[in-house]
Amino acid sequence: MVTLHWGTATDVGRVRTSNEDNYLASGRVFAVADGMGGHAAGEVASALAVSAMAGLAVREVITPEDIIEAITRANESMVSVSRARGHELGMGTTLTGLALGSVDGDAQIVLFNVGDSRIYRLSEGRLSQVTVDHSEVEELVAAGLLTRERAKDYPRRNVVTRSLGTPIPPVPDLWLLPPEPGDRFIICSDGLSGEVDDVEIQRVARANRDPLTAAHELVRLANVNGGSDNVTVVVVDVAAVD
Numbered sequence: 001m002v003t004l005h006w007g008t009a010t011d012v013g014r015v016r017t018s019n020e021d022n023y024l025a026s027g028r029v030f031a032v033a034d035g036m037g038g039h040a041a042g043e044v045a046s047a048l049a050v051s052a053m054a055g056l057a058v059r060e061v062i063t064p065e066d067i068i069e070a071i072t073r074a075n076e077s078m079v080s081v082s083r084a085r086g087h088e089l090g091m092g093t094t095l096t097g098l099a100l101g102s103v104d105g106d107a108q109i110v111l112f113n114v115g116d117s118r119i120y121r122l123s124e125g126r127l128s129q130v131t132v133d134h135s136e137v138e139e140l141v142a143a144g145l146l147t148r149e150r151a152k153d154y155p156r157r158n159v160v161t162r163s164l165g166t167p168i169p170p171v172p173d174l175w176l177l178p179p180e181p182g183d184r185f186i187i188c189s190d191g192l193s194g195e196v197d198d199v200e201i202q203r204v205a206r207a208n209r210d211p212l213t214a215a216h217e218l219v220r221l222a223n224v225n226g227g228s229d230n231v232t233v234v235v236v237d238v239a240a241v242d
């Protein structure tokens with residue numbers, strides 16, 4: 001048995017007029033989706049993505065294959081809604097999260113990602129970014145064409161290279177991690193990572209034992225630092241494994 005504790009927070013930010021982020025915290029499946037597209041299409045896309053993942057939570061056993069299938073199905077539903085609306089909206093969304101899954105009978109934390117929302121892991125007091133952004137800027141850095149330092153000022157920072165809502169289903173990245181008591185996962189939209197650097201996220205994650213307080217404090221800081229985007233944070237703690 002793996003016991004998880006969690007807390008969530010979301011906010012429109014200080015610039016945008018609507019919140020197109022959506023999130024899920026169901027006990028066994030947790031996700032953040034950052035919607036894109038005009039005329040509320042982003043909100044629809046991110047809601048479709050999280051509801052597809054919510055469908056997983058009722059299963060007795062969740063496998064990595066189930067997660068891939070749910071993401072593929074969410075993508076299909078987005079494409080058909082988009083088609084029904086005449087494509088005028090260009091609906092899409094990121095989707096990142098984790099599920100308490102099972103592989104060959106062993107409990108595993110399965111992380112999944114499409115797009116530039118992120119998952120950080122705080123383990124023994126040290127924060128690391130687990131997911132790799134599917135973004136133009138990250139690909140330029142990986143190819144050695146842009147330094148990490150100059151990437152901060154790259155003008156097309158928000159261009160994603162993988163998302164849901166595309167005719168060709170996106171391939172999600174997956175990670176399998178054995179559940180470790182004391183580990184904390186921070187799932188967030190780029191409204192957090194764009195405003196609050198890793199050092200500060202680590203400081204807040206260490207200072208706030210309660211996941212709900214930690215999530216709210218991170219959202220508050222994103223707004224203090226500018227709040228230029230919608231911001232969503234889901235904090236998931238591995239409380240016990242027995």
Ligand code: MN
Pocket residue numbers: 034189190191229230
């Ligand atoms: Mn965003």
